[in-house]
Amino acid sequence: MKFRNIVLCSMVLFISACASTNTSNSKNNIAQQSVKEIQQDITSKHPSSYIILAAKLLKEGKPDEAAKWYYVGQMRFRAYLMANPNIDPSGDPALYSSLKYVVGTPINEYAGQNPDHWVDLIEESIKWNSENPNGFTPKLSNKEIYAEVEASFIEFRDYVLNNKEKIRKQRAENGLKNS
Numbered sequence: 351m352k353f354r355n356i357v358l359c360s361m362v363l364f365i366s367a368c369a370s371t372n373t374s375n376s377k378n379n380i381a382q383q384s385v386k387e388i389q390q391d392i393t394s395k396h397p398s399s400y401i402i403l404a405a406k407l408l409k410e411g412k413p414d415e416a417a418k419w420y421y422v423g424q425m426r427f428r429a430y431l432m433a434n435p436n437i438d439p440s441g442d443p444a445l446y447s448s449l450k451y452v453v454g455t456p457i458n459e460y461a462g463q464n465p466d467h468w469v470d471l472i473e474e475s476i477k478w479n480s481e482n483p484n485g486f487t488p489k490l491s492n493k494e495i496y497a498e499v500e501a502s503f504i505e506f507r508d509y510v511l512n513n514k515e516k517i518r519k520q521r522a523e524n525g526l527k528n529s
Contacts, residue, residue: 385410394485397427398442401449404457413460414471420457421475424450425499430487432495462521463529465514472507476500 380388380402388395388403400423408416427446437443461468480500483489489496510517518528 393483396486397423397430398445398449399423400426401453405453408453408456408460413457417457417461417471418475418478420453421472421503422479424454425475425479425503426484426487428499428502429484429492429495432499433487433492459526462517463527465510465517469507469511472503472510476503476507479503 380399385403385406388399388406392399392403400419404416404418404420404423407413407419427442427449431437431443431446434442461471521528
């Protein structure tokens with residue numbers, strides 16, 4: 351457990367350093383913000399904020415909240431990248447890939463322990479995303495993109511819902527915990 355905390359702490363620092371390169375104002379350095387500060391006006395922030403929030407919540411021992419914000423962050427980051435197809439691949443697309451691996455792996459390992467609960471977490475994330483505005487990548491001017499992103503998360507939810515035993519078996523084969 352101590353090793354995992356060290357990894358999570360390092361992960362938050364790494365991610366925060368990467369994300370802070372996207373802001374010119376040191377006041378906006380997400381590494382120095384609390385969970386409450388990150389959550390404040392989050393709907394107008396860069397999508398990496400959601401995933402960094404998830405990493406911080408996971409570090410604080412709040413994996414359900416972490417999963418919710420991670421999945422919301424994934425939806426918002428995907429929409430942002432799809433709305434900006436000519437963006438430098440070494441910038442935000444690379445950051446997104448890194449965040450998915452570094453933050454997503456422990457969150458999915460946690461969530462996958464109980465497929466029924468995993469479905470609930472995915473549904474909660476879809477609901478929050480659909481009910482809240484996005485000032486960073488406005489929904490009104492990107493309706494088709496948001497519909498596609500939401501549809502992919504509904505497919506994800508349905509996959510988990512319809513493959514519970516397969517997921518449990520794969521996890522057991524990979525040495526991961528099932529509840």
